Amino acid sequence: MDIQENLPLTESTFYILLSLAPGPKHGYAIMKDVKTLSENRVSLSTGTLYGAIKRLLDQGWILRVDEPSQNGNNRDRKAYLLTQRGRRILEAETARLGKLYHVAQLRTAQEEA
Amino acid sequence: MNYYDWLLSRLYAGLLNFYPGRFRREFGSEMQAVFEQSLVEASGSGQVAVLFLRELRDWPKALLHAHLQERRLKHMAISFDEKPIKWWGVLAGMGLFLLPMIFELLGEISTNTLPVIFRVGLVVSILALILFAIFKGLSRWGLPVLGMVLGVLWMFVGLQFVGPWFVPWLERLVQGGRQAPPYIWQVIMDGVLWIPLLLISMAFVLIFLLLPPLRTLYRRVRNDWTLVSLTLYGAILFALFIDWDEYTQASIFISACYLFLALGVAGYLLSKTKATRIAWLLGGATLSMLTMAVGKFILVPLQDWPVWFQWHAPETERWFESLRSLSELGWILLVLMAPSVINLLPPAREPVVGIPDSPIVEKENSAVSVSPR
Numbered sequence: 001m002d003i004q005e006n007l008p009l010t011e012s013t014f015y016i017l018l019s020l021a022p023g024p025k026h027g028y029a030i031m032k033d034v035k036t037l038s039e040n041r042v043s044l045s046t047g048t049l050y051g052a053i054k055r056l057l058d059q060g061w062i063l064r065v066d067e068p069s070q071n072g073n074n075r076d077r078k079a080y081l082l083t084q085r086g087r088r089i090l091e092a093e094t095a096r097l098g099k100l101y102h103v104a105q106l107r108t109a110q111e112e113a
Numbered sequence: 114m115n116y117y118d119w120l121l122s123r124l125y126a127g128l129l130n131f132y133p134g135r136f137r138r139e140f141g142s143e144m145q146a147v148f149e150q151s152l153v154e155a156s157g158s159g160q161v162a163v164l165f166l167r168e169l170r171d172w173p174k175a176l177l178h179a180h181l182q183e184r185r186l187k188h189m190a191i192s193f194d195e196k197p198i199k200w201w202g203v204l205a206g207m208g209l210f211l212l213p214m215i216f217e218l219l220g221e222i223s224t225n226t227l228p229v230i231f232r233v234g235l236v237v238s239i240l241a242l243i244l245f246a247i248f249k250g251l252s253r254w255g256l257p258v259l260g261m262v263l264g265v266l267w268m269f270v271g272l273q274f275v276g277p278w279f280v281p282w283l284e285r286l287v288q289g290g291r292q293a294p295p296y297i298w299q300v301i302m303d304g305v306l307w308i309p310l311l312l313i314s315m316a317f318v319l320i321f322l323l324l325p326p327l328r329t330l331y332r333r334v335r336n337d338w339t340l341v342s343l344t345l346y347g348a349i350l351f352a353l354f355i356d357w358d359e360y361t362q363a364s365i366f367i368s369a370c371y372l373f374l375a376l377g378v379a380g381y382l383l384s385k386t387k388a389t390r391i392a393w394l395l396g397g398a399t400l401s402m403l404t405m406a407v408g409k410f411i412l413v414p415l416q417d418w419p420v421w422f423q424w425h426a427p428e429t430e431r432w433f434e435s436l437r438s439l440s441e442l443g444w445i446l447l448v449l450m451a452p453s454v455i456n457l458l459p460p461a462r463e464p465v466v467g468i469p470d471s472p473i474v475e476k477e478n479s480a481v482s483v484s485p486r
Contacts, residue, residue, distance in 0.1 A: 027147040045168045046148050047175025050140045054182065078143055 003085075009093045015042055016052055017061065017082065017090040024081035026067055027053070053080060061086030118152050121165055128168070131176055133183035198253060198382045205245065206254030206382050209261065210350060210375035212238045214368045221364035254382055256340060260310075260347025267310055268351070279305070296433060300440040307444040310348055311451055314341050339390045341452035343381055346394050349374060349401065349445060356405060356438070362415060366408030373400035391453040395446060402442035409434040 009017070012034070019025060019033040030053075031044050044052075056062040060083055067079035082090065125148050129141050148168070155164040198206075216235040223231075243262065246255025272279075283301065318341065321331035334340050350371075357367050377397015384390040413431035 027143055028150045031147065031151070043167060045171035045175070046144045046151070047168065047171045049147070050144050051175045051178045051182075054136065054140065054179070058182075077146075 003089055003092050006089055007093055007096055009089070011038075011042060012044060012048060012052055013056070014090075014093055016044075016049070016056065017086055017093075020062060020080060020082045021087070021090060024065060024067065024079040026077045026079045030080065056080075056086070061089060115156070118156055118161065121152060121161065122149055125165075125168065128172055132179050135183060136179045202252060202254040203379050203382045205242070206257065206378045207375040208242055209239065209257050209347060210371045210378065212242070213350065213354075214371035214375070217364050217367050217371070253340065253343065254378075256344040257347030257350070257378060260344040261350050262347075263310060263313060263344070264306070264348030264351035267313065268306065268355075271309065271313075272305070275309075296436060296440075299433075299437050300443075303437070303441045303444050306352065307348075307441075307448045310345055311448045314345060314452070337387055337390075338452040338455040339381070339387050339394070342391060342394055342449045343378075345448055345452075346374070346377065346381075346398065349398055352441065352445075353401070353405070356441070359418075360409075360412060360416065363408060363412055366404055366412070369404045370401040370408075373397050373404060377401075387453070391450070394449050398445050398449060399442060402438055402445065406435040406438035406442075409438060 015034040015037050016030055018037060019030045025033065027046070027049060031046075031049055034042055034044055053062070057064060057080075062080045063083050065079050065081060067077045122145075126145055129137060129144060132141070151164055152161065155161045213235055216231045216238075220231045239258075239261075243255075243258050246252075246258045283305070318331060318334050321327040321334065353367070353370055353374075357363055357370075360367075374397050377393050377400075380393030380397065381390045384393055410431050413434050414427040
């Protein structure tokens with residue numbers, strides 16, 4: 001399926017993918033990162049977050065991996081990372097938003113002139 | 114964690130119980146852990162109530178999405194399941210063709226003509242099979258039933274609407290119309306049954322593609338186009354009903370025709386590759402129609418058709434009927450093979466849902482920037 005068919009992304013999906021762009025993260029870290037990236041505007045509940053994660057896993061945009069335990073309780077945490085397809089979609093959406101911004105800037109500049 | 118946090122944590126665990134089992138098993142413990150982490154942080158900043166109210170606010174919507182997604186998954190699992198079919202599925206698939214065979218033989222044993230009670234029994238049994246197929250989620254074995262229904266609908270409903278303008282148009286198209294050699298005309302008329310069935314099936318596939326709720330069906334068909342061939346295979350049964358109508362002393366040949374079709378379906382359902390599946394369908398149809406050709410060649414002179422034989426010599430008629438069966442076989446093979454040829458085309462690039470791309474190796478500087486240009 002053409003990547004463009006998946007655009008535009010919902011704000012939550014965009015932020016989740018963006019949060020995973022630098023590297024794998026577990027659920028709580030994604031939640032915090034989304035809040036930071038959106039300057040506290042988007043606060044995901046666990047239900048919304050994991051509903052989105054489930055959908056992104058099914059679509060093959062992200063992948064689940066075991067993150068080794070850090071506190072010695074032998075319980076591996078699940079982390080999520082972008083697949084190549086997920087990254088392509090994120091890049092396409094970023095480019096789309098960039099174009100929108102560019103067009104809006106041009107039009108505003110014309111009006112001011 | 115203080116008592117109130119512990120209580121909220123238990124309440125949250127209770128809310129998780131409303132999610133579908135599969136979702137809960139996959140994400141439940143993670144969601145609980147994330148909630149408890151959030152709770153600890155919220156306790157420090159006095160935001161516990163905000164946190165829990167946010168969870169409560171989003172809970173119905175998240176729950177609804179999870180259940181809808183689960184229903185879709187279940188539907189995918191039931192419909193056209195690609196897992197090896199169970200023995201009763203094979204038997205049910207054969208049933209559509211074995212039931213008429215059984216009733217044909219019963220009718221032969223009891224009297225010379227098929228009694229009304231057996232005809233009614235046959236119709237009731239096939240209707241029961243259709244209902245069972247629908248009840249079981251229209252798995253592969255139920256598809257020929259759909260094909261037969263499609264054949265009946267096209268012949269008795271579709272053709273009644275289209276026929277009045279289509280047949281005269283066809284007559285004008287074929288030089289001489291009905292004055293053309295009878296065999297040629299008959300070949301064309303057989304095509305009028307089979308080619309529209311293929312087109313209607315393809316139209317259904319297109320509808321599956323265009324309507325998002327039915328796209329799952331489209332994906333299944335796209336993965337294996339022989340499913341369309343299997344559906345159309347069921348229409349052969351209806352063609353046999355018509356072709357053998359008015360024949361007497363034909364039970365052995367008619368039963369053999371049904372049996373070969375049943376074996377074709379059994380072979381299809383038990384096959385693991387698309388090539389062997391389509392081979393079984395083609396084999397079943399070929400043996401069935403060849404049996405009909407041979408049967409008619411033998412039986413035509415034995416028929417009590419005094420009026421008909423005034424106009425057509427029995428010797429000519431037997432050749433006509435046999436060759437007609439072969440020409441119909443030609444149409445059937447064409448129609449069965451047409452969807453399967455699509456399997457030979459390169460597959461679409463879209464990854465199969467649920468199977469992710471290979472993970473990428475993350476690098477320090479691979480973050481995507483979203484700063485406006």
